[in-house]
Amino acid sequence: MTITITAFERSPDGGKGLARDTRVRWALEEAGQRYEVRLVSFKAMKEPAHLALHPFGQIPTYEEGELALFETGAIVFHIAQRHGGLLPDDASARARAIMWMFAALNTVEPPILELANARLLEGDKPWTAGRLPLVKARVRDKLDQLANRLGDADWLDGAFSAGDLLMVSVLLRLKASGILDEYSNLVAYLSRGEARPAYKRAFDAQLAVNAGRK
Ligand code: GTB
Numbered sequence: 001m002t003i004t005i006t007a008f009e010r011s012p013d014g015g016k017g018l019a020r021d022t023r024v025r026w027a028l029e030e031a032g033q034r035y036e037v038r039l040v041s042f043k044a045m046k047e048p049a050h051l052a053l054h055p056f057g058q059i060p061t062y063e064e065g066e067l068a069l070f071e072t073g074a075i076v077f078h079i080a081q082r083h084g085g086l087l088p089d090d091a092s093a094r095a096r097a098i099m100w101m102f103a104a105l106n107t108v109e110p111p112i113l114e115l116a117n118a119r120l121l122e123g124d125k126p127w128t129a130g131r132l133p134l135v136k137a138r139v140r141d142k143l144d145q146l147a148n149r150l151g152d153a154d155w156l157d158g159a160f161s162a163g164d165l166l167m168v169s170v171l172l173r174l175k176a177s178g179i180l181d182e183y184s185n186l187v188a189y190l191s192r193g194e195a196r197p198a199y200k201r202a203f204d205a206q207l208a209v210n211a212g213r214k
Pocket residue numbers: 011012013014018019020021045057058059060070071072073
């Protein structure tokens with residue numbers, strides 16, 4: 001059955017791979033699944049045809065036969081459940097990998113998003129200069145704890161899993177901030193994620209769109 005996802009017609013990041021379709025592309029590449037991409041404009045995202053797929057008018061979405069999904073975490077989880085390569089077979093190890101998926105999206109990503117929003121959406125507001133140190137402290141708080149847990153390990157819990165895919169994706173958003181450079185093991189963790197052939201294919205595919213080659 002054909003898998004179709006949606007992505008920005010032109011991502012605001014110009015192809016840095018930070019829009020969430022990259023996470024879905026990466027999961028599909030790890031799982032060895034072919035997929036098609038329907039590109040949508042900001043305008044089309046808010047129109048009825050797309051809102052029927054995504055009630056919040058966003059990307060990415062995922063369609064496979066009768067099944068239509070939104071929310072990146074749910075989509076990556078679906079791909080990981082249905083195909084090999086992203087979740088361990090052992091029930092306890094699988095539960096822990098799923099726990100890391102939630103930790104990436106529910107615990108680590110929120111302060112990172114807060115920082116991005118403070119800079120991008122509120123950069124010109126009078127309160128931002130006073131607020132930024134507090135927001136950065138909340139990011140560092142989570143990175144300290146994550147770096148302590150990861151230690152010298154390659155991945156969060158044994159072999160690479162969907163938990164690592166989402167955690168690396170979440171941390172990528174911090175690359176330009178310089179904060180990540182304070183944590184050498186997290187920098188190495190990110191590099192290991194980016195070095196995976198499946199990540200490279202996903203990154204190149206979204207770059208081709210944003211560089212106007214597709
Ligand atoms: N919780 C949802 C999920 O995980 O799927 C959030 C989806 C979401 O935020 N989608 C964004 C979107 O469609 C794109 S990924 N925004 C358009 C809108 O809301 O109208 C977020 C994103 C956008 C841009 C960059 N960037 O330019 O760096 C990075 C991340």
